[in-house]
Amino acid sequence: MLEVRDLHAFYGRAHILHGVSLEARAGEVVALLGRNGAGKSTAMKAIMGLVPPAHGEVAFAGKRIDRLPPYRIARLGLGYVPEERRIFTELSVVENLEVGRQPARDGAPTWTEDKLFALFPNLANMRERPGGRMSGGEQQMLTIARTLMGNPRCVLLDEPSEGLAPIIVEQMANSIRALKGEGLCVLLSEQNLHFSQAVADRAYIIEKGQIRFGGSMAELTADASLREQYLSV
Amino acid sequence: MTFSSILIQLLNGLAAASSLFLVSAGLSLIFGVTRIVNFAHGSLYMLGLYGAYSLIELFGRTPLGFWSAVVLAALVVGLVGVLIELAVLRRIYRAPELFQLLATFAIVLIIKDIALFTWGAEDLVGPRAPGLSMAVEIMGKRVPAYDLLLIVIGPLVLAAIWLLLTRTRWGALVRAATQDREMVGALGVDQAKLFTSVFFVGAVLAGLGGALQIPREPANLELDLAVIADAFVVTVVGGLGSIGGAFLAAVIIGVAKAFCIGMGSVTWFGVEISFSKLTLVVEFLIMALVLVVRPYGLLGKPQAAQRVAAEPAPPFKVPSWGFALVWLALLVIVPWVTDRYAAILLTDIVCFALFSVSLHFIMGPAGMVSFGHAAYFGIGAYAAGLLLKRAGLPMEAALLIAPLIAGAFAIVYGWFCVRLSGVYLAMLTLAFAQISWSIVFQWDSVTGGSNGVFGVWPSPWLADKTVYYYLALALCGAGIAFLWRVMFSPFGYALRAGRDSPLRAEAIGIDLRRFQWAAFVLVGALAGLAGAVYAFSKGSISPSTISIAQSTDGLVMVLLGGVETLTGPVVGAAIFTWLRDVVARNTEFWRAVIGLVILLIVLLFPQGLVGGLKALVMRWREWPA
């Protein structure tokens, strides 16, 4: 579904990604693990076209997307949920969802407001509340729901558990499992290993802009030295 | 003042506020989404007024004819807005702000000449609104019924915009894009289409604002800049991007101005104060007050700091002594071997060269784009003329004191300007220039109003055109040499440092604002010198020396030559002055020609002619043989 080959990207003059390769298949949850500053967010942005890739290829659903503007990539069915959430603070919950709405798409689940409110019940009680007056957890739900309104085939989730209270993290894990159940492909970036273990089938470890490990979650769980080296302090 | 006359002035002010609000709302809406300050918004207003005039003539002066003409004029102006967006702005959304502003200014020039070509130079007085030409008696005073209608239309349009923004998908997209364009794109929204639609709505608002004024003011060619300056003040006061702020500011300014007119001349403690002459100063005072208390306007929000990784400006190269001497020698010899006309043209060129170099100094090394640099040029010219004619000073003294007066104005204007940056700064400089122009234009008894000042001739020993040219060359040449020298002084380096990285400048203890303020005063005084020299060369001063057109001439000179070289502004001034001389002698529509030249530069040579040619040469050399 999503295939990245030797991706290089710069932030300003800083060379952040030094040749990242990874892939994610339909119906699969893949975690991109790494400490902060490792290049996770930049990788997500480069895939989405928000940071222009300097070198390398990105293919989505069999089509090269590394030269496309973000809106064309989104219209192919790749959804992006940013780390900073980027909620439209002056728009209400339903208006935020409206901005994300796109026509139904073949081969991808179709989302409606009601279906999303069922997935994220908290949001149902605050339909008219401005995005700026929501808690961090609620905003995180909203930003995911907003992206789902575009009926994507695949979603990039940048650090979905960051800064959330444990109980909300658990809800988030359930929601991601539900997305997988709908047949979506999910690529999530995380620092939180335990959260990733709870939701992901496979994992990559990124450090200093390079992929250092790629394999099943079980393999990673079995390899303590890998965790020590790249994820712990 | 009685209560009833207060009420009348209030109504008067509210009626005036309506159109002001419509234009400003359109400007604000477009800026919010596209981040482009549309200079041509006043021109769209003017087109609305002219369009309504012609359409009423066509449809007949019936209520149906009148109102369908007003609505149709607004829609046509909307389409003109779409055309501008598609043909010009879409190509430069990623260009530096300065080029966007300049491109929209080129459109101002082109529209002005299209209007001149279509409707002629005479003011066109439109009909009164059929069925609404009577006056309504309120508390013993007569108020035009049409004014009452305008008072109602303002809030109605505000409500309509509000509904559009809060009740439609389009509105949600616009508000979302105003906050975070990039995220809207990442959610699959085609920004280009959104921008075009926003431009349409914004242009319709401007057109409607103009068309509705047809019974109140004659259509004329000065409206474009007068309206845009007012609209800038309103949006700066209300907060860029805030529709509610635009309404609030329009009402405050409209009412304040109406009160000043209404109060007329009042004698307080034996001093006669003419409030009607204070209308422009009031606008200025309100803006100053707001900017000090709330730098982002009444309802505005601070602009998110844009971390654009701009290309570093290359270091300037000092022209070598040999190079400078050859040119100087040529400039000295030319009037000997050619006719008197060459001396006159060359005098113009050296004046504008100093003007353009001083502008380059403030926008290049100091990084502050000024759209109102003519304020200092014009103040210098008027100060010289008035010191000679009204204060009776000798010409030589007037010539030397004039720059100090221009510098004194720069102290006041600059104090406000250095508090802002980017488009806010550009808009503020333009507003100051327009205010200076209006004062000169309206203060008949001192400045001669639209006629200007006559008989501003140099002393007898300078009466010969060639001799005066040498004086101009010496003074302006010295001014240019001084500015170039300052560019390489610690002061000049501190300015460049502040432009490159305000963050780093602050972190190494540089009080950037003070340096910028001082730079403002320095270039103000030197532009004033250019203006004073220019005034004595012409023998008369007209308000056009202080006009916005003069300011943008300066910008065109700088950009024509290129910001990135020291000599660029001088070359630009020479080419531009000569070109205008040639074009103006052959066609009445020289503004449109200049507008097209600017558009060509912006679209084809974003680094200016000198920079563009360099880039071409580079590409040529790299071409594989």
Added chain:
Amino acid sequence: MSSAVLQVEGLHKAFGGVQAVADVSFAVAAGEMLALIGPNGAGKSTCFNMLNGQLSPDAGIVRLEGRDIVGLRPRAIWRLGVGRTFQITATFASLSVRENVQMALYSHTGRLRSLVRRFGAAFRPEADALLEQVGMFDQADRVCGVLAYGDLKRVELAIALANQPRLLLMDEPTAGMAPKERVALMELTAQLARARNIAVLFTEHDMDVVFSQADRIIVLDRGQLIAGGTPEEVRSNPNVRAVYLGSVH
């Protein structure tokens, strides 16, 4: 704690009801390298910006050599002897490497106001000596705008040293650098800090750098200090491990 160059006590900052930094206290001694680490959103940047004058704390004391610097503007804090480097380098792109350092020297001595003197003439040997120390002398005449990122970081270090600081604040000093250059830069910093007896506080996410270069480490999570001590102590602290590896349960 008379030897502490920087002393922070009970620092608090909230943004719209969210406590970004809560009751943070620590001190940095002369010649010491102190690393401030923590996951994203822990409050490191907020904490840093309260020390350098960019933000003012809701409560708390920041003392520089005994003097309270809360409420001072960044440029005033610089004048008291605090050098800074930024996460995304901030240098004067159109000036040469040498001129960048000269600018800081001019400002330090209050001689920037001259309109006619030539800028390049003064402080040349001083600037070159600083560039020599950070290994950038051979590129002194190049314009900063064309330098490699790692070299820019070195220029920043030279600028930061120009006012003979007592304290260096370095925000993510190795971010964006090639892995090999990172340790080298911080080794250089540590060496200079010890030689000149400068206190260094830095945030960093490259753990190789942190554990090889810091004398002490403090760990911030959700606005609070959860651990502090030598690299060994911090590495074995269970709270720190939990913060970095996270949890769902």
